Amino acid sequence: MDAKCPHNSEVNCGDCRMNALCLPLALQAKEVERLDEIVQRGRPLQRDNHIYRAGEEFRSVYAVRSGSIKSYTVSNDGVEQVTGFHLPGEIFGMDGIGQNRYTNSATAMETSSVCEIPFNRLQELSIAIPTLQRHFFQLMSMEITNDQHLITLLSKNSAEERVATLLISISNRNLRRKLSPTRFRLPMSRADIGNYLGLTVETVSRVFGRFQKQDMLLVDKKEIEVLDLEKLRQLAN
Amino acid sequence: MDAKCPHNSEVNCGDCRMNALCLPLALQAKEVERLDEIVQRGRPLQRDNHIYRAGEEFRSVYAVRSGSIKSYTVSNDGVEQVTGFHLPGEIFGMDGIGQNRYTNSATAMETSSVCEIPFNRLQELSIAIPTLQRHFFQLMSMEITNDQHLITLLSKNSAEERVATLLISISNRNLRRKLSPTRFRLPMSRADIGNYLGLTVETVSRVFGRFQKQDMLLVDKKEIEVLDLEKLRQLAN
DNA sequence: CGTCAGTTTGAGCGAGCTCAACGTGAGTGG
DNA sequence: CCACTCACGTTGAGCTCGCTCAAACTGACG
Numbered sequence: 172m173d174a175k176c177p178h179n180s181e182v183n184c185g186d187c188r189m190n191a192l193c194l195p196l197a198l199q200a201k202e203v204e205r206l207d208e209i210v211q212r213g214r215p216l217q218r219d220n221h222i223y224r225a226g227e228e229f230r231s232v233y234a235v236r237s238g239s240i241k242s243y244t245v246s247n248d249g250v251e252q253v254t255g256f257h258l259p260g261e262i263f264g265m266d267g268i269g270q271n272r273y274t275n276s277a278t279a280m281e282t283s284s285v286c287e288i289p290f291n292r293l294q295e296l297s298i299a300i301p302t303l304q305r306h307f308f309q310l311m312s313m314e315i316t317n318d319q320h321l322i323t324l325l326s327k328n329s330a331e332e333r334v335a336t337l338l339i340s341i342s343n344r345n346l347r348r349k350l351s352p353t354r355f356r357l358p359m360s361r362a363d364i365g366n367y368l369g370l371t372v373e374t375v376s377r378v379f380g381r382f383q384k385q386d387m388l389l390v391d392k393k394e395i396e397v398l399d400l401e402k403l404r405q406l407a408n
Numbered sequence: 409m410d411a412k413c414p415h416n417s418e419v420n421c422g423d424c425r426m427n428a429l430c431l432p433l434a435l436q437a438k439e440v441e442r443l444d445e446i447v448q449r450g451r452p453l454q455r456d457n458h459i460y461r462a463g464e465e466f467r468s469v470y471a472v473r474s475g476s477i478k479s480y481t482v483s484n485d486g487v488e489q490v491t492g493f494h495l496p497g498e499i500f501g502m503d504g505i506g507q508n509r510y511t512n513s514a515t516a517m518e519t520s521s522v523c524e525i526p527f528n529r530l531q532e533l534s535i536a537i538p539t540l541q542r543h544f545f546q547l548m549s550m551e552i553t554n555d556q557h558l559i560t561l562l563s564k565n566s567a568e569e570r571v572a573t574l575l576i577s578i579s580n581r582n583l584r585r586k587l588s589p590t591r592f593r594l595p596m597s598r599a600d601i602g603n604y605l606g607l608t609v610e611t612v613s614r615v616f617g618r619f620q621k622q623d624m625l626l627v628d629k630k631e632i633e634v635l636d637l638e639k640l641r642q643l644a645n
Numbered sequence: 646c647g648t649c650a651g652t653t654t655g656a657g658c659g660a661g662c663t664c665a666a667c668g669t670g671a672g673t674g675g
Numbered sequence: 676c677c678a679c680t681c682a683c684g685t686t687g688a689g690c691t692c693g694c695t696c697a698a699a700c701t702g703a704c705g
Binding site for chain 2: 246265301315323326
Binding site for chain 1: 650651652653654
């Protein structure tokens with residue numbers, strides 16, 4: 172496999188391009204090596220492949236190496252709720268720690284690859300490397316504040332504000348990965364966007380339409396070009 | 409101060425009535441003693457007193473000993489969002505870990521008392537007592553899944569379902585504390601309920617009205633009697 | 646070239662919002 | 676002890692944003 176292939180599984184944490192965003196973030200070279208020893212790099216996943224399903228025994232948390240992953244729950248009455256979109260460098264699966272079972276299911280939204288981090292090993296390592304313990308507490312806390320942002324969004328904001336907020340979030344996360352904040356491809360369908368934001372597909376489609384008419388966006392299927400980032404930011408607040 | 413006073417600050421973790429629900433949950437007697445050494449028991453708080461405010465430096469997480477606490481965020485445009493209600497035995501303040509600043513503010517909804525747990529000390533202790541580390545990871549994870557339940561509720565459920573879900577949640581948490589699951593006093597105002605559930609005060613009031621007309625509840629101001637727990641459960645799903 | 650999933654567009658409807666009025670009870674001062 | 680206030684809660688009437696249902700469009704893939 173080509174070293175430049177984004178789904179390459181031959182790299183280790185020290186060489187991984189997501190290095191500066193991912194779990195190694197706060198660690199020293201020597202510590203990264205120890206982390207690297209417990210990380211299992213998986214084969215590439217095809218679209219709609221599951222990484223885990225709700226109810227399965229929790230063993231590991233995961234980091235996105237390439238592609239994009241969505242998390243979702245299914246309630247008693249069978250209604251799905253998308254709870255998160257995960258981009259390269261981001262960690263997911265922490266919902267499983269509490270009950271020792273995943274409460275979410277996770278699937279690839281496109282061809283993707285993930286790193287598996289066995290949680291027992293991570294806990295042991297966190298005792299040996301307090302920085303790692305702290306860092307992981309921080310990651311979980313940020314997941315909490317993220318979820319609370321979404322709660323506020325769903326509780327208080329209009330359809331346009333919700334869509335704008337998602338676009339700004341993706342734009343910001345792209346910036347962090349040194350990608351263009353104004354030109355990107357949405358990895359998820361309109362249905363996923365609507366589900367995540369508590370809107371119907373039709374409403375999402377209409378909002379995109381309005382944003383285009385106001386010369387704020389250029390939308391071509393999943394390709395997005397943000398023409399007026401400032402106006403979009405204001406809407407997202 | 410009377411040993412039976414619920415706001416008594418003279419007890420230690422080993423003797424505290426919340427013992428079986430709170431942080432000590434998974435610990436052995438000897439370990440509880442060590443936890444006890446770092447816990448600071450505060451003076452009783454009056455209604456509307458703040459424990460901390462959003463933006464303040466994060467130092468500690470807190471446990472409710474008596475009374476009830478609400479967490480809320482304020483967005484850029486000044487809109488408040490209630491993010492949680494905390495009852496005795498529950499931990500709050502974990503949102504501050506990620507950025508080393510609280511993202512929520514926390515106030516007492518009635519006369520209350522809380523235990524302050526300095527986070528640096530808790531981290532150190534977590535290294536010495538792996539069970540504690542695990543337990544705290546679990547607590548944070550359960551905060552995540554709680555928030556995700558709320559996300560689903562806001563995204564997919566009607567006003568009646570939302571109110572029913574809140575009532576069932578409080579009922580269940582009362583049961584855990586060996587209190588009646590069918591007769592209790594809501595510590596929060598209608599405005600807080602509405603804010604938390606993404607509804608207006610008027611809608612909350614009307615839903616309570618409808619529930620009463622259907623002989624599901626008996627509502628007298630903040631006093632609630634659940635007459636048909638099963639029907640309420642079904643609505644809450 | 647037909648099929649099928651995903652998306653867009655249109656028309657009408659309804660749950661919950663807004664605005665406004667009124668009720669209730671705890672606290673305060675005469 | 677009553678009159679007044681003020682926060683909180685209830686009730687009513689009308690409106691609106693986003694939903695529902697239905698139809699048409701697009702492009703990828705056989």
